[in-house]
Structures are given as structure tokens and as C-alpha cells.
Amino acid sequence: MIKKQIEISLNKAREEKARREKYIYYIKYVSSIFLPAFIVFISLNFFIGIASVKGSSMEKELHNNDIVIFNRLNKDIKRFDIIVANKDDENIDIIKRVIGLPNEKVNIVDGNVYINDILLDESLYTINGTTETQDVIFPIILKDDEYLCLGDNRAKSLDSRNSQTGLINKDDIFGIVFIVLRNLH
Template identity: 40%
Template sequence: MNIKLNKTQPLFIKILDFMVHISLAICTAWFIAYSFAYKVTNTGQSMLPLIGVNEGVLVNRLAYVFDKPERFDIIAFKSSENDVNVKRIIGLPGETVVILEGIVYINGNPLDTSDVTGKDLEKAALEGIASAPVILKDDEYFVLGDNRESSEDSRFSKIGNVKRKLIIGKLWLRIIPLKRIGYLY
């Protein structure tokens, strides 16, 4: 049955049609905001120079619904204390990560970051728990901050390996401050 609105329809039908359209608009706006506009504020210096202190970024919560996190993705995740952290994925499930003399090794091979960031990231002065091989389980990721000198990340027991279920999503857009607005790589 096809209902056509015209001036002869009862007021009830016109109001009902209006309410359905408003409800659809609200649901669509909520879905977009929930999925792509989850805002996180970076509180520390661990992701400098890419993401500065107190800069606001948006997280794509749907990025990993149909896809897996990849090496060098910048993610937001919850720590064991329910804080939201921002770091870069370095080690993937099943891999072995070790840091020797500041160089990150994945499965025995030195990690080259120049293709992703345009430059090699700093050496890690502190190896932390990664001074011995860290073997990642099937649902674990090893994360590091870009500013290795000032980052609390998987090298330290407070963060440790990040379980997949704690990953909120992938960062995609810096929105604050306005003069630095732009996509994150």
C-alpha cells in the first residue's frame, strides 16, 4: 500500500510522517557520531610530533569491525585502569618483539618505520620488559609512542601488551587545535 501525502490527508498522518522522518534523521546522526566522531584528547607527549599535548582527535570505531588492526596504525585503547591511551601498533598477534640497544626487532628483523612516518622514529632508550623477547598471543598487540623518550607504552607493565578487546578504534582526524586540523597517517 502506497501512502501519498496531500492536503486531504488527516493531520494525524502528516504528524506521523514528520515524526518518522525526524526519527530517521536522529538515528542516522547518532550512528555517524558514534562510529566516526568519538573524540579523544591526547594528554601526554608520547605521540609528538604527530599528535601534540591536549590535541583532540577523532576515532573511527568501525575501522576494526571487518578488518584487523595493522602495523603502524595509531589506535585509541583502554588501559587496565580504564584510561584511554593513544599509541602506534608495532607488534602484531603471534609475533615476537624485542628491543636491543634502542632498536625494535620484530621476529628478529629490525623494524623500519621510515615508510610510514616519513622518517625513522627515535630509538627507544629504555627497553623495559622488551629487553627480553615478548611473544604476543593471538589477541595481543605491542604498542609504542612515536616519542620513545617520553612514552608509557607496551614496554612497561602498567600498559603491557594491548588485548584486541581493549582497542576502541583507529585515529583518523585531528580536530583540535583548528590550526592543525588534518588527517592522521
């Protein structure tokens, strides 16, 4: 009888151990799925962002349907950085190149951009190398939190030269592009 009770106790202990091991296995399995998903979710919402290029305004650097990954934390914006920003509270992302920085004088004369009266060399990234004005009157002196941003394909870009887009406020900049994933189609 004691032998039978010991055997029953051992069986219960084995069953309990098997249940615990199964429980631990499920916890590890679920964690292996949800923990990486949670990390990706947090990263995409707080550290990095993803945007899709629409149109040809940033050619030759970016093309229609390319995907850009941008750093949400880096707000140390420099000239020639490509940024992702919000356009006029319309929940439309725009992707443009920073040309004018806060407190600078920007002028466009005869297809050339001048920063503080010094000609800016744009030959590395613009398609035709000339910049025409649109409906914004130049010269412009940027305020403490304003950036003048232009598309690389100036003939096809709706950017800071147009009052519809206008100057970009620092608070409207989501981040600086650091990876481009090319659309292969």
C-alpha cells in the same frame, strides 16, 4: 439554511485541513532536528568514536588536545596504525601506534626495534628515532590477540614497554584512528 450548513461544513473542513497541515509541519520540524541527532548518536556509539589526545607521547604525529576520530568497526589492525584502546580496565583511553602484531617476536636492542629479528625502520614517525626499554623484559613473543603499541615520542610515552600499560589485547582496542582534528591553541 442548507447554504449555512454547507458553509459551516466547509469552515470545519478548512480548520481540519489547517490543523493537519500544522501538525505535519511540526512533525517535519521535529524530525529535521531529532533524526540527524539520532543518526549522530548511533554513529558515535556504534560506528565511529572520538577521543582527545592527552600529553606529548604521540608527537610528532599527534599533539596535546588534538581530537582523533576512530573507526569502531575496522578491527583489521596493521603495523603502524594508530589505535585508541582501553588501559587496564581503568576507563582511560590510550592512543598509541601499533608496532608488534600477534604471534610476532619483538625485541628492543641498543635503541632499535626488531620484529622477528628484522630491524624496523621508525624514522618516519619517531622524534629521535631511538627506543629505550622500560621495565618490560625483551624479547617478547606476542600471543594471538596481543599487540605491542608505542608512542611516537618514545622518551615521553608510557606504553607497552612499561608494565603499567603492558601489551594491548585486541578486545581492548576501540578502533583505528582515521581523522585528526588539530588543536589550534
